[in-house]
Amino acid sequence: MNKLFYKPEQAWVGDLIPYYDNGKYYAFYLHDSRKQAGEYAEETTWHYVETEDFVNVSYQGEAIKRGGDDAFNKNIYTGSIIKDEDGCYHAFYTAFNEDKQLNGERAVQTVMKATGSDLAHLVTDDTFLFASDDDIYEAFDWRDPYVFWVEEEKCYYMIMASKRKHVGYLRGGCISLSKSTNLKNWTYEQPFYDPKMYITMECPEVFKMGNYWYLVFSTFSDKFTTHYRYANTLSGPWLIPEDDVFDTRANYAIKTASDGKRRFAFGWVASKTGNRDFAPWDWGGTMIFHELLQDEKTGLLRAVATEGTKQFYRQTITLSQEKNYNNQATESKTIRSETLGAKFWECPKENFSAQIRLSNIDVHEFGILLHADDQLEKGYFLRMNPSQHLVAWDLWPRSEQGTYQWQIKGDVPYQIETSRLLPQADSYDILIVREADICVVYINDQVALSTRLYDHKAGKIGVFIIQGELTIDDMVLKEMT
Numbered sequence: 001m002n003k004l005f006y007k008p009e010q011a012w013v014g015d016l017i018p019y020y021d022n023g024k025y026y027a028f029y030l031h032d033s034r035k036q037a038g039e040y041a042e043e044t045t046w047h048y049v050e051t052e053d054f055v056n057v058s059y060q061g062e063a064i065k066r067g068g069d070d071a072f073n074k075n076i077y078t079g080s081i082i083k084d085e086d087g088c089y090h091a092f093y094t095a096f097n098e099d100k101q102l103n104g105e106r107a108v109q110t111v112m113k114a115t116g117s118d119l120a121h122l123v124t125d126d127t128f129l130f131a132s133d134d135d136i137y138e139a140f141d142w143r144d145p146y147v148f149w150v151e152e153e154k155c156y157y158m159i160m161a162s163k164r165k166h167v168g169y170l171r172g173g174c175i176s177l178s179k180s181t182n183l184k185n186w187t188y189e190q191p192f193y194d195p196k197m198y199i200t201m202e203c204p205e206v207f208k209m210g211n212y213w214y215l216v217f218s219t220f221s222d223k224f225t226t227h228y229r230y231a232n233t234l235s236g237p238w239l240i241p242e243d244d245v246f247d248t249r250a251n252y253a254i255k256t257a258s259d260g261k262r263r264f265a266f267g268w269v270a271s272k273t274g275n276r277d278f279a280p281w282d283w284g285g286t287m288i289f290h291e292l293l294q295d296e297k298t299g300l301l302r303a304v305a306t307e308g309t310k311q312f313y314r315q316t317i318t319l320s321q322e323k324n325y326n327n328q329a330t331e332s333k334t335i336r337s338e339t340l341g342a343k344f345w346e347c348p349k350e351n352f353s354a355q356i357r358l359s360n361i362d363v364h365e366f367g368i369l370l371h372a373d374d375q376l377e378k379g380y381f382l383r384m385n386p387s388q389h390l391v392a393w394d395l396w397p398r399s400e401q402g403t404y405q406w407q408i409k410g411d412v413p414y415q416i417e418t419s420r421l422l423p424q425a426d427s428y429d430i431l432i433v434r435e436a437d438i439c440v441v442y443i444n445d446q447v448a449l450s451t452r453l454y455d456h457k458a459g460k461i462g463v464f465i466i467q468g469e470l471t472i473d474d475m476v477l478k479e480m481t
Contacts, residue, residue: 002480004312004435005269005286006049006057012284014041015078015144015203016266017091018257019119024050025257026119027266028063028091030077032284040283045076046093048119054264054289055308064091064114064122072100072129073112078144078203078253081119082156082183090115090183091122092158094143095129102131102139109142111160113183130178133188137176138163144203147183150234156180159192161202161217173200175217193229193238198222203253206234209263209292212299218253224281224417226254226267230299242421243447246303249417250281251288251450265290265303269438269450277455278399281417286438290448303448305431309440312433313353313478320346323460325376329469336469340376343472344462347371348479352434354461355476359427361386363468368430370439371456379456381464382441382449383414384422391443392419393451420447427473 006027007013014030031047032040046063067073072095079093095112102108111130114122132142141163150157162176177192193201193215201217203226208214215229215238225245229238246254246265254267269286273279290303322332324343329336335343347370356368365385372379381394392414399409423446431442434453441449463472 002055004055004309004433005288005438006059007286008047008059012271012282013268013287014044014284015253016255016268016287017046017079017081018255018264018266019081020257020259021083021119023259024052025054025259025264026050026081027057027287028081029268029287030284031062034284041075041077043075046091049287053308054306055312057287060120063119064093064124067095067097067124069097070100071095072097072102072110073124074100077109079111079113080146080148080205082147082149084183088115088117089119089122090147092145092147094145096143103134105139108132108139111142111145111158128184130186132162134165136165136188136190137174138165138172141173141200142176146203146205148206152234153179154181156183157192157206158186159204159206161200161204162191163200164191164194170199170221171196173198173219173221175201175204175215193217193236203255205255207256207258207263208234209258209294209301210296210299212294214301216254216256224249224252226252228301230301241300243300245420246290246292246301247448247450248420250285250452251448256292263292264306265292269440269452272452272454275437275454277395277453288438288440288450293445302446304445305433305440305442305448309433310431313351313480315479315481317348317352317477317479319475319477322462323374325374325464333472334469335463335465335472337465338467340464340466342369342376342462342464344369344372344460345475345477347459347461348434348477349458350434350436352477352479354430354432354434355474355478356430356432356463356472357427357474358430358463358470359473360469360471361427363465363470365466366468366470367391367464368432368441369460369462369464370432370434371453371459371461373459376464379459380439380453384428386422386424389422389424390419391422391447391449392416393449395456415451418449418451420449423447 017028028048074097077094174191175193177189368382
């Protein structure tokens, strides 16, 4: 079967380095084989895939070879690619070897680069090694270089996930700035962005879209997610939008690429240890794409489904006989209840899409049930709370129950890591895409929620409410042709 989401054989996808060139998108990524249980990103190198439509993805193999155990680039981590005026490609990357010494210290992150006349033949330049100045910036947090040309200054900028020297550990993260005119010699400048908020800001990226500049970065303190900021100029000030993320915690380290007309987000949906709902999130997972749309007036961005995602499942499934749970309505498309009520149908086990349209919404809370049983005691529940402007996944049971009846995590209202702001609207168009254990939800072409769903399969799909009523205008299930 064709797959919508890409994962290499016997390995996992880490941070992506997307690049567009000559009609193709190149998704370079950190190839993590997880050779040792509980360890991540060891002996990592760049591998890559190519795609033109974000559905048909072609694996091309290893892109950059790592060094030996005594080399600075024993591990090759995140970076960026830029093509110079002579047509040569420069892939700047993070080099890391915890046993390698530089300036008398161990575990130093440095920047190295590989070059080539084409993207299939990138070879590390052993003469290039760019470390922190250990004055403005700490030596250890010096990673994820993103290089771009600044026409106004006639030079290249390199921004990185860094930390200011001699500041607190939890708030000292910044995005450093270095400059160069030749991609070889770099100066150390004051921070590009210094919010004094985070431990670090990983995988930074800057791009211009329309009349606005955007700064993208990922954090694991405060929130484990990818944020964006926007500004009228490259020098800022960088504004924080009300909804400053593209997806949930599950889709981390998002970076983007554009053909000059449209821009796409490249990320990875994390796996969970042991492939269980109740387990902790891992580092690395499965590749996923969104398209980014811009409100040209306000500058705000939102992640939506690619056309390939929307059209991937084409064969409409005939709905089963509908069933109801505590539904007091007699109309076929209506749910009405003074408490919890629902309407549902049989659901495929996996590999399907669901398009759902809801209107006439006058409820305390509502949402989508997925892979649930007839009594709504098991399954997943996409909870949509208009008064709190919140949407998030819930699941029952919420954990393995303890000895006592009350040990069911009743004080955990939903999966915090999946929460997003719910758009204010009179009606909702919801697209659910389910492949194996990955589930992605798009709401009103404004909000994306990605997650893993491991433990429940098949069962029922439908709509639930808590006190009130709404209308189900459409429920369309599709599978592969």
